Amino acid sequence: MTTNHELFDRARKLLPGGVNSPVRAFKSVGGEPFFTARADGPYLWDVEGKRYIDYVGSWGPMIVGHNHPAVREAVERAVRDGLSFGTPCAAEVTMAETIVSLVPSVDMVRMVNSGTEATMSAIRLARGATGRNKIVKFEGCYHGHGDSFLVKAGSGALTFGVPTSPGVPKAAADLTLTLPYNDIDTARALFAEHGDDIAGLIIEPVAGNMNCIPPKDGYLHDLRELCTQHGALLIFDEVMTGFRVALGGAQAHYGITPDLTCFGKIIGGGMPVGAYGGRRDLMEQIAPAGPIYQAGTLSGNPVAMAAGLAMLELIQAPGFYDALTARTVQLTDGILGAARDAGVPFSVNRVGAMFGLFFTNDTVETYTQATAADVGRFNRFFHGMLDRGIYLAPSAFEAGFLSSAHGDAEIEATVDAARAVFATL
Ligand code: PMP
Numbered sequence: 001m002t003t004n005h006e007l008f009d010r011a012r013k014l015l016p017g018g019v020n021s022p023v024r025a026f027k028s029v030g031g032e033p034f035f036t037a038r039a040d041g042p043y044l045w046d047v048e049g050k051r052y053i054d055y056v057g058s059w060g061p062m063i064v065g066h067n068h069p070a071v072r073e074a075v076e077r078a079v080r081d082g083l084s085f086g087t088p089c090a091a092e093v094t095m096a097e098t099i100v101s102l103v104p105s106v107d108m109v110r111m112v113n114s115g116t117e118a119t120m121s122a123i124r125l126a127r128g129a130t131g132r133n134k135i136v137k138f139e140g141c142y143h144g145h146g147d148s149f150l151v152k153a154g155s156g157a158l159t160f161g162v163p164t165s166p167g168v169p170k171a172a173a174d175l176t177l178t179l180p181y182n183d184i185d186t187a188r189a190l191f192a193e194h195g196d197d198i199a200g201l202i203i204e205p206v207a208g209n210m211n212c213i214p215p216k217d218g219y220l221h222d223l224r225e226l227c228t229q230h231g232a233l234l235i236f237d238e239v240m241t242g243f244r245v246a247l248g249g250a251q252a253h254y255g256i257t258p259d260l261t262c263f264g265k266i267i268g269g270g271m272p273v274g275a276y277g278g279r280r281d282l283m284e285q286i287a288p289a290g291p292i293y294q295a296g297t298l299s300g301n302p303v304a305m306a307a308g309l310a311m312l313e314l315i316q317a318p319g320f321y322d323a324l325t326a327r328t329v330q331l332t333d334g335i336l337g338a339a340r341d342a343g344v345p346f347s348v349n350r351v352g353a354m355f356g357l358f359f360t361n362d363t364v365e366t367y368t369q370a371t372a373a374d375v376g377r378f379n380r381f382f383h384g385m386l387d388r389g390i391y392l393a394p395s396a397f398e399a400g401f402l403s404s405a406h407g408d409a410e411i412e413a414t415v416d417a418a419r420a421v422f423a424t425l
Contacts, residue, residue, distance in 0.1 A: 001047070001048065001049075002047050003047070003048055004032060004033070004034045004035050004046055004047060004048060005032060007035045007047065008032045008033065008035070018033075019033070021156075022156035023155060023156045023393075023394060023395055023398065024394070026394045028375075028379070028394065028395040028396070028397075029378075029379045029382045029383065029394045029395065030379060030383070031383060033394070034046035034047075034048075034050070034052075035047045037049075038067075039054070039062075039066035039067055040065075040066050040067045041065040041066060041067070041403075041405035042054060042065055042066075042403060042405045042406045042407070042410045043066070044066070044391060050389065051389055052386070052389050052390065052391040053389060053390050053391065053406070053410045053413060053414055054066070054391045055390070055391060055392050055393070055400045055401060055402065055414075056391060056392070056393050056398075056400070056401065057401040057402075057403050058265075058270060059265065059393075059398075059401075060239075060240050060244065060265040060266065060401050061265040061266050061268060061269065061270045061311075062270060062401075062403055063243070063244060063266050063311070063315060063324070063353065063401070063403050063404065064311065064314045064315065064403060064404050064405065065403040065404060065405025065406075066403075066405070068310075068311075068314065068405075070310050070313070070314055071269045071270065071307050071310040071311055071314070073310075074269075074306040074307060074309065074310035075269075075271075075303055075306055075307050075310075077306065078091070078302050078303045078305075078306035078307075079303055081302065082302065083301075083302075083303060084298060084301055084302070084303075085302060086297070088300070089300065089302045089305070091300075091302055091305035091306055091309060092111060092300035092305055094305070094309055095109075095111065095267075095275075095300070095305050095308060095309055095312075096108075096109045096111075098309065098312050099263070099267065099275065099277060099312075100277070102243070102247060102248055102312070102316075103242075103248050103249060103251065103252070103261060103277070104248065104251075104252070104257070105251055105257045105258055105259075105261060105278060105279075106261055106277035106278055107277070107278065107279055107280035107283065108277055108278070108280050108283035108284070109275050109276070109277030109283070110275065110276055110277065110283070110286055110294065110299075111273065111274075111275045111296075111299050111300040111305075112273075112274040112275060112276065112294075112296055112299050113272050113273065113274060113296055113298055113299060113301075113304075114144065114264060114272055114273075114274045115143075115144050115237075115239035115262065115263075115264030115265065115274045116143075116144025116145055116146055116274070117144075117274050117296070118144075118239065118262035118263060118264055118274035118275055118276040119143040119144050119146060119149060119202065119235075119237055119239070119262045119276075120144065120146040120148075121276050121286075121294045122200075122202070122235050122260045122262050122276045122278075123135050123146075123148055123199070123200060123202065123235070124292060124294065125260065125276070125282060125283075125285065125286060125292055125294075126199040126200030126232075126233045126235060126259075126260065127199040127200075128285060128291070128292035129199075129233070129282050129285055129292070130199045130200070130231065130232070130233065132196070132197050132198060132199040132232075133175050133197060133199060134175050134176075134177055134194060134197045134198045134199060135148055135175060135176050135177070135198070135199060135200055135201075135202060136176075136177045136178070136179060136187075136190065136198055136200070136201040136202070136232070137149060137151065137152070137176055137177075137178055137179075137201075137202050137203070138152075138178065138179050138180070138181040138203055138204075138207070138367075139152040139178050139179065139180055139181060139367045140152070140153075140154040140181060140207060140209065140210030140213075140367035140370065140371075140397075141153070141154055141181065141202075141203060141204045141207055141209060141210070141237070142154040142155035142156075142204070142209035143202055143204075143237050143239075143262075144239075145165075147168045147169065147172040147173070148172060148173075148175065148176050149176070149202075150164060150165045150168050150173075151164055151168070151173045151176040151178055152164070152178045153209075154207070154209030154210040154397060155209040155395075155397065155398065156395075177190060177194060177198070180366060180367060180368075181203075181207055181210075181213060181215075181366060181367055182213070182215060182216045182219055182365050182366055183366070184219060184222045184223070187222075187223060187226055188226060191226050191229075191230050191232075195229075195230035195231075195232070196230070196231075198230060198232040199232060199233065200227075200232055200233035200234070200235050200259075200260070201223060201226075201227055201232055201233070201234055201235065202235040202236075202237055202262075203220075203223065203234075203235070203236065203237065204237050204240065204241065205220055205236050205237075205238065205241055205249075205250035205251065205254065205256070206240075206241050206245055206250050206351045206354060208240040208241065208354060208398070208399035209240075209397065209398065209399075210367050210370045210371070210397050211349070211356040211357075211358060211364065211370050211373075211396060211397050211398065211399060212349045212350070212351070212354055212355055212356025212399035212400070213349060213356065213364060213365060213366070213367075213370060214349060214351045215254065216365060220250075220254050220256045221254075221255075221256060224256050224257070224258075227259075233259040233260055233282070234256075234258045234259050234260075235258060235259065235260045235261070235262065236249070236250065236251055236256075236258040236260070236261045236262070237261075237262045238250055238251070238261050238262060238263055239262055239263060239264035239265055239274065240264075240265060240354070240399065241351075241352075241354065242261070242263045242264075242265070242266060242267065243263075243266040243267065243312070243315055244265075244266060244352055244353055244354055244401070245351045245352035245353070245354055246321055246352055247315060247316065247320075247321055249261070250351075253351065253352065258278065259278050259279050259282060260276060260277070260278035260279070260282060261276065261277055261278055262274070262275070262276045263275040263276070263277075266308075266311060266312075266315070267308045267311070267312065268304055268307060268308050268311075269304075269307030269308045269309075269310055269311035269312075270307055270311075271301070271303060271304035271307040271308065272304065273301075273304045273305075273307075273308055320404065321352060321353075323404065324352065324353040324402060324403075324404055325352050325353060327353075327402055327404075327406055327411065328350050328352070328353050328354075328355055328402045329350065330411050331355070331402060331406075331411050331414060331415070332348040332350050332355050332357075333348075334411060334412075334414070334415030334418070335348065335357065335414070335415060335418045336348045337415075338415055338418045338419040338422050339418070339422050341419070341422075342419070342422035342423055342425070344359070344377075344422050344425055345359060345360055345361040345374070346358065346359060346360070346361070347360055347361060347362060347363055347364060349363075349364060353401060353402045353403075354399050354400070354401060355399065355400045355401075355402070356399055356400065357378070357381075357392075357400065358370070358373040359373050359374035359375075359377040359378050359381070359396075360372065360373040360374065370397065371397075373396065375396045377425055378396035379396070380421075380424075380425055381418075381421055381422075381425060382394060384417075384420070384421030384424060384425075385414075385417055385418065385421055388417040388420065388421070389413075389417070390413070390414050390417050390418075
């Protein structure tokens with residue numbers, strides 16, 4: 001039998017850090033990652049046959065659980081007709097119709113292959129449409145690895161303490177203005193000074209890359225007003241929150257209409273997919289309808305569209321989000337209760353089926369508070385849970401995700417494990 005350790009040894013010789021995406025390497029929590037052999041429902045199995053209850057869900061896409069038969073069968077059917085055409089296909093049209101029908105702010109959409117492509121393309125559109133150069137983002141928010149976004153970024157960039165990556169030209173970073181999340185006064189001051197130069201403001205409407213931090217009451221509404229007032233576009237990065245915190249994403253949950261929205265993860269059903277969309281007058285400026293260039297050899301891939309469409313159909317089942325939210329409450333209340341019983345300083349954030357666990361007694365509303373929580377304790381908790389077959393995101397700065405495949409048995413097993421681990425901390 002191949003072991004996780006043997007595979008990681010081989011991987012490290014040929015892949016930077018042994019992985020194809022940084023957070024997977026367990027660098028922040030210590031130790032070595034396991035290699036997944038297969039996944040089904042709420043579970044992963046590693047190459048050694050150990051089973052884990054999974055709260056990462058491929059970092060968000062697997063909202064109906066792994067290997068859902070409807071998604072798998074849609075992919076199997078699509079594969080029989082060919083893997084890629086390089087011409088338009090019917091599934092792209094259905095996908096666009098589905099997204100537009102579910103997300104009211106989106107009149108037109110362009111499919112891409114990842115969340116990173118979606119955000120990079122959206123800011124090009126914002127710059128092209130406004131004729132301005134500056135972009136505003138928030139400290140601790142992650143929008144993929146485009147040059148403009150690796151400035152005070154979250155996720156792996158935050159975990160590793162390299163919020164600005166070498167290789168990002170200073171000239172590019174200079175065009176990215178950063179703000180503290182959940183602080184409207186600094187946003188007002190920034191716009192008062194630079195408003196005329198700002199093409200767009202991009203935000204995770206629920207921050208999920210500095211752990212999970214919901215917006216304060218009225219915050220997104222105030223940002224919407226600020227952008228409108230200064231002629232800047234409001235761009236919601238709903239790569240994580242889209243079709244997760246509600247069927248219509250965070251914009252439906254909070255009742256805000258952004259100008260542009262970025263998607264990824266769930267719309268691909270587990271295949272590599274992203275999309276951006278929004279107001280018709282903006283989207284019509286994208287090539288070949290308009291002059292702003294953006295393209296993709298594999299964009300709108302028929303197999304990826306089939307997976308995404310099957311997923312989008314499943315999540316439209318009546319009561320889907322109510323049930324998922326109730327499960328998330330059950331899980332986070334259970335873990336919080338176990339922490340309280342053990343006298344461990346702990347707090348929880350949650351919106352829909354997205355949650356964050358913090359080793360602090362504070363209710364976490366800011367990046368500063370998130371980074372002040374006890375990371376060492378989180379890392380010990382992570383490993384204690386992993387030993388007991390519970391896989392949480394391997395970093396104190398990532399949100400957790402539930403799926404509709406997580407049932408009472410999995411939640412109870414998770415809370416029991418948490419109780420046992422809290423007793424050791
Ligand atoms: N935006 C957000 C909010 C994300 O969480 C991520 C990835 N976690 C991205 C963009 C980038 O997506 P991808 O990894 O598919 O490029």
